[in-house]
Structure formats: structure tokens, C-alpha cells
Amino acid sequence: MPKSGDAEYLGKVYLVGAGPGDPGLMTLKGKGILELCDVVIYDALVSAEILAMVNPIAERINAGKRRGNHSLPQSETTQLLIEKARQHAIVVRLKGGDPYIFGRGGEEMSDLIAAGVTVEVVPGITAGIAVPAYAGIPLTHRGYSSSVTFVTGHEAVGKYRPHVNWQAIACGSETIVVYMGLHNLSEIIQNLIDAGLPPRTPIALIRQGTRADQSELVGNLSNIADLVAATGFAPPAIAVIGKVVELRDLLASV
Incomplete structure (x- = not known):
């Protein structure tokens, strides 16, 4: 060779x-x-x-x-x-x-x-850092989050290897950023709720991040799947899950 x-x-x-x-x-x-x-x-x-x-x-x-x-x-x-x-x-x-x-x-x-x-x-x-910033969501904030986890949404239903430990992620990180997870969103959300995240946990979906046509859909774990279905929100998108999403209304308006 x-x-x-x-x-x-x-x-x-x-x-x-x-x-x-x-x-x-x-x-x-x-x-x-x-x-x-x-x-x-x-x-x-x-x-x-x-x-x-x-x-x-x-x-x-x-x-x-x-x-x-x-x-x-x-x-x-x-x-x-x-x-x-x-x-x-x-x-x-x-x-x-x-x-x-x-x-x-x-x-x-x-x-x-x-x-x-x-x-x-x-x-x-990487999108997981830049896209939330463009949407007015800081991944860390002294009053909201001191830890971030990046995870792929593909593995949630075993597309490659089912190695995502949702229990550890839900319990061990205050902000979760999911790449490529829109197709498997319902399964991901159920895994996180089963692992202990409250259904009212805020979540923001951001598509076409940092581009001129960037758009967001904001809700919580209990209603975001219904909002996706009602609006036809489509990939490519990332999800940001955690209390930092609450800062979007303040920081995105600046």
C-alpha cells in the first residue's frame, strides 16, 4: 500500500x-x-x-x-x-x-x-453553535445553562447504531442540541420525557440556519410535534432543547 x-x-x-x-x-x-x-x-x-x-x-x-x-x-x-x-x-x-x-x-x-x-x-x-446564535438563543448562560450536549437525531431509531443514551443526556445536560432530528422528532421527545425531562421543557426548531430564509418554530416537548405537523415545518433543521430557549424573545429582537 x-x-x-x-x-x-x-x-x-x-x-x-x-x-x-x-x-x-x-x-x-x-x-x-x-x-x-x-x-x-x-x-x-x-x-x-x-x-x-x-x-x-x-x-x-x-x-x-x-x-x-x-x-x-x-x-x-x-x-x-x-x-x-x-x-x-x-x-x-x-x-x-x-x-x-x-x-x-x-x-x-x-x-x-x-x-x-x-x-x-x-x-x-458547526450549525449547532452558529444557528442558535442567529436565532437569539445562547447555548450557555450563567442564569440558565452551564452545559451543552450535541447529539445526532439519526441514531434515535437505529439508522446507524442505537448508541444514544437519552437517559444520560436528559439528566446530564441543561441544553441539548439535536442535529438531523426532525424526521425522528416524536421518538426523540418521548425518549427525553421518559428519561425525566418535563413535558413543558422549551424547544426551538431552526431550519436553514444562518441563511436569509432561516425560520424557527418554538414550543415545548409536549406540543412541538403537533406544531410541526400543523405548519409543515421541514428539514434541514436542528433542535435546541432547554431553558435557554426562553431567551429567544429577548435576544432575537436586538
């Missing part, structure tokens, strides 16, 4: 986090690499404004993943990165948010290293 830096590989792969959507939240390092890259393989949640930063002569490949509609399977995406590293000097794997926060960046990094490809991670601002 070739090792990193062998002549078989002309280029280097950068796993770049594009942030949650607002182009102003793209890092300077990430932007500079996009402007120089030879090929970019990007995810569905990467905004058009971010893609506009890409070198205009670079090859662009959509590897986006949405529920029930995967442009490229994960194994094919990794193999494509390996092939492009044999052909080009600068290859970018562009991911929404941060590559290592529910972005499969760790999996891709491991596979590329095993294949002998030179690879570097360029972190991005």
Missing part, C-alpha cells in the same frame, strides 16, 4: 468545513483553499454563496446526501477522493458545518490515510 507522499499521489486532499450557510462564516483558510483548488467534491448543504468562492475553472462534483436521495454512496465518495488525488494537486472535500461534527470527516480521513493520500482538515463553524 502506498504511503503518504508517494509519487503515485500528485495532490493533497483538504477536508474543508463550509460552515452552516452564511458565506460570512466561512473561514479565511477554507476560502483560500477553495480559490486555488483543482476539484471540489461538495455536500448538499453547502450554500450557493460558498460555492461561488470556488476556483472558476475547478471541477465540481455534487456528492450531497439528503434523506432518501444520496448523490454518491459514502464508499464511492472516498474512492473518488483517492482517484482525484492521483490527478490533481489540490482536492477539496467540502462539507457543511464542520467535517468532524456529524460530517463523516473522521471516516473519510481514516480511509484516505490508509490509502496513502496526504490529507488535512480545515475546521468549519
Whole structure:
């Protein structure tokens, strides 16, 4: 197996986090690499404004993943990165948010290293931090919350591995941020209530976070599923659960 830096590989792969959507939240390092890259393989949640930063002569490949509609399977995406590293000097794997926060960046990094490809991670601002801020919700506040947990909503019904310990999360964190949980929202809420969270616990759902069309739906654990059904609130969205949601009316108006 070739090792990193062998002549078989002309280029280097950068796993770049594009942030949650607002182009102003793209890092300077990430932007500079996009402007120089030879090929970019990007995810569905990467905004058009971010893609506009890409070198205009670079090859662009959509590897986006949405529920029930995967442009490229994960194994094919990794193999494509390996092939492009044999052909080009600068290859970018562009991911929404941060590559290592529910972005499969760790999996891709491991596979590329095993294949002998030179690879570097360029972190991005994850949605779980930026999106609540744009909605006027601070994840921590001395009077409301001193702990935050980030969790994926996919595992709630065993899409990958049912490892989410909702009992520990409900009892051990004052603010819970759930990524990709809208489809499984009813199950997640029931798990949290069964684990001891009061049904009146505030919850905010935020879709298209940090973008011009960002929208929010606010309720509590007992009524949010009905509000989603009544309004047709749809993904992509994150959920913020906890007392900090009460600050939204004050801080979002500033």
C-alpha cells in the first residue's frame, strides 16, 4: 500500500468545513483553499454563496446526501477522493458545518490515510453553535445553562447504531442540541420525557440556519410535534432543547 507522499499521489486532499450557510462564516483558510483548488467534491448543504468562492475553472462534483436521495454512496465518495488525488494537486472535500461534527470527516480521513493520500482538515463553524446564535438563543448562560450536549437525531431509531443514551443526556445536560432530528422528532421527545425531562421543557426548531430564509418554530416537548405537523415545518433543521430557549424573545429582537 502506498504511503503518504508517494509519487503515485500528485495532490493533497483538504477536508474543508463550509460552515452552516452564511458565506460570512466561512473561514479565511477554507476560502483560500477553495480559490486555488483543482476539484471540489461538495455536500448538499453547502450554500450557493460558498460555492461561488470556488476556483472558476475547478471541477465540481455534487456528492450531497439528503434523506432518501444520496448523490454518491459514502464508499464511492472516498474512492473518488483517492482517484482525484492521483490527478490533481489540490482536492477539496467540502462539507457543511464542520467535517468532524456529524460530517463523516473522521471516516473519510481514516480511509484516505490508509490509502496513502496526504490529507488535512480545515475546521468549519458547526450549525449547532452558529444557528442558535442567529436565532437569539445562547447555548450557555450563567442564569440558565452551564452545559451543552450535541447529539445526532439519526441514531434515535437505529439508522446507524442505537448508541444514544437519552437517559444520560436528559439528566446530564441543561441544553441539548439535536442535529438531523426532525424526521425522528416524536421518538426523540418521548425518549427525553421518559428519561425525566418535563413535558413543558422549551424547544426551538431552526431550519436553514444562518441563511436569509432561516425560520424557527418554538414550543415545548409536549406540543412541538403537533406544531410541526400543523405548519409543515421541514428539514434541514436542528433542535435546541432547554431553558435557554426562553431567551429567544429577548435576544432575537436586538
